[in-house]
Amino acid sequence: MACPLSAILNPVDGSAQTNPLPATGDDDEVDATISEASTEINYERMPDEEVLGFNTPTKHRPSPPNTAPGTEKFAKRGIIPPVILSPIQGSLYDRRVTTSPTLAPVLPIPPPRNPLHHLADDPPPPSHETNPRRRFSIFNALLNYPELTLEFSKQLEIEDLISLYAISKEFHFLVNGRFTAMILGQAKGKASESSKTFIFRCYKSLCMRDPARRLNESKPDELRFIPSFRWLRMILFREAVVDDILRSLAADGHRVPKQTRLTIKKIWFTIDISDNARRIGLMHNTTFWSSKDLFLATMFFLKLDMRLTHPTAGNGEIGLRKMLLGQRSLSMLAKVLKREEMRTQVDMLRMIVRFNYEPPRHRQMDIMGVPSHEIGKLQYEGWGAKSTKFIQIDELVMREAVKRRLNLQDYYVDMMIYGYINKKTFQDIRTPMPKQEDGIEEDGEDDNSSENEEANSERLRAQHGRKGARRCS
Template identity: 30%
Template sequence: MKGLKRPVDYLDEDEDEDEDQDLETEHYDSYSAFIIASAPRVIGRHRHRLRHWRGPSATKGQDGQKKAEFNIFKAIVRHPNIFFQFAMRLSPDTMMDLYAIDKEFHWRLNKYSTSIIHDHARYHAPDATDIFTWDQFSRLCISDPTLKPMDGRPHLARDAPSLRWTKMVFFRDAVVREILTLLAAEGHRFPRAVKRVLMKYWVLMEVQHQKEREAFVMARAPHYWTDVDIYLFQMFLVKLDLHFSHPIHGRGICGLGHLLLTQKSLTTLRDLLNGSFTICYDRLAEIVLRTYPNEMMNLDDHPWLAPGEDNPLPESELGLLSHEEWDNTKPHMDSGVDHVIREGIRRGLDVQRYYLDFALYGYVDRKTRKNIPFARLYRGRRDMVVAEDGWPTEEEENAQVRKLNERFLGESNHDEEAPVL
């Protein structure tokens, strides 16, 4: 039988090597016949599959010939136009599962990998796909499965986005969404464009050289930092300080926002907001020593922060994030927050004039002058009543200005309209 190993005839050492060849041949044939007769009967794998497969069975048509039942999934995959729309709308987990278990889906996705994977990521996370482009992350790219050449060189396949890149895009989009949602639940609302600003800042956090950070922030292209982006980022800083410095619900002081935005990514800020990362003195001191250089620590007045028994942090990790390539032996590198603030000053934006507007945004409606209810008020108590009056009306403002003028300036201008603050 095919696949059966050839039996071996073992001879005793004392047996004469010149034994008659006919006896040896006869002994070999009889032994082979015994092995073949006693061998198990092997069923082909394809026959075994067909016998136990519970899928749709073939049916007979009017002409008596077997006709396979209609499979809607195969029909969609084989359609030249519907397949792209179908693959683009799959959830990320479903895309991974089908790519792993279905051969035809796997083959067609490889054939159009660059366009399908990019469109799939853009459909589910358009902002993150536009900012975290796949050509920035060479470690998340693969060689083109269809072996299309790079730059006309047939011996070198071009790079193509991989499913690992899509997972990274979806993860970062979810992190930014969660940060804004958690802050909005505390009443700190933001314009919609802040989401893209935080993603741009995430790119800035990953840059590990001073000159590259400066060039990235100074560029005014839409994909880089515009004037509006600088305004919105500093609004985010103000709201973050309001959140951490809240006397009841806050978790720290204003400097905590700058510290968390100087880390390698926004996941630390997300973990602190959702409660998965708790602050204690030892843990916070360790983060501070890793983030800021020794010159800013003032170790003379705070000797317990110096490496020693009270501080188990090794000296090689002190000020790690304030140096290029995150190595304290490299030159100094400013934080991303400092780069954005400095760029706003260089452009002459006068952001300080809008700090009050940043603080009031999302609390009072400028048109109706009514308070905007906070999400916190509706968490546990449904009977909570929100005050309707927010900002004073224009008549009330003018009347208050008149009273202040009469009291401090001794002026009486009841007939003239007072200037509006």
């Protein structure tokens, strides 16, 4: 539909009608159409507001001072251009649509649905492909409740939690506001003892600045340090390594009490200290290292000697135990007990070279594949950064026990026979180990196993006696 010419030419009085536009060509049809359109509309009967809604001539309505630059030549002719192309007023099509008497077609009202057949007439629910705006996500709904979201995150593994934190934008910002609560909740639920032993404040390299930008209480000008995913991954790894150590010892028959798990973690925490002064100061702390911990640590060292050397044919050599405890981590000890590392003599020699080998004439050359800067460095403070030798952890435990006058040498025999002989019946424990997470048997379980074994033997004797009586009869 073409634009009506009344929107282009709007004469108001007769003078405007007697002064048509100058002809730009010899098109008579256009001039006739203009004259017919001007005579059909009676502008005298229209109110002023409706007349001003169209483009009125400039002689009756002067233009404002800030008019468009292209309107002056049209004002000389006696009209204003139909549309001033301005981005504020919109496009030409939109302006014509808004002034048109027929804005949009009226859609027919659909007939009412039959209430008796509403179940059969209901279409199936739209899928996520056809209606993506109305699909429901239980995870997005769960994000509206931060407490439930944190409880939900405790059920995830550490790798899945990190992936979710990296992928989901909503979960990322929700966790950033409660990062410390989330990490400590994960640590308490999955590794409670390790979170209390390996305190995150002692591992600054595994911490991060608070993403919520909370200030430090002691230093108001700095952001506080909070535990990160690296610290959480570290304590979970150490929890698994300690379990592997105890499980490997128990599989070979060297059982230890259940409380030894916490003692081994304290041993690992002491090994992390890189100088003797702080190690000795920590050993003097009776809150951290109690007398019971010193007793269990001594039993653990004794069980390691029994495992790494033959209990009867061995010559009492403790060099292998000292070398494994002199490493920077107890993960090497767990791998050796599981027979994953040091399976050949060459591997053992390489470990000796790294630990305490000192060549008489060192020519800065590699020895058996060990780099020159790693030869004999594990026995010094800072793992080679200083020239003072370490006091090994077993020697620190022995010194502290002597200082406290615990007389642990009186209990060596009890430590050796623990886990092999029942205390009540003084019989060997030959029953297989029960399947437990820690792989450790308690005294009560040993008693029950011996009693069950005696009951089974009595039943077998009674059955054989009955069979012999029947044969004699």
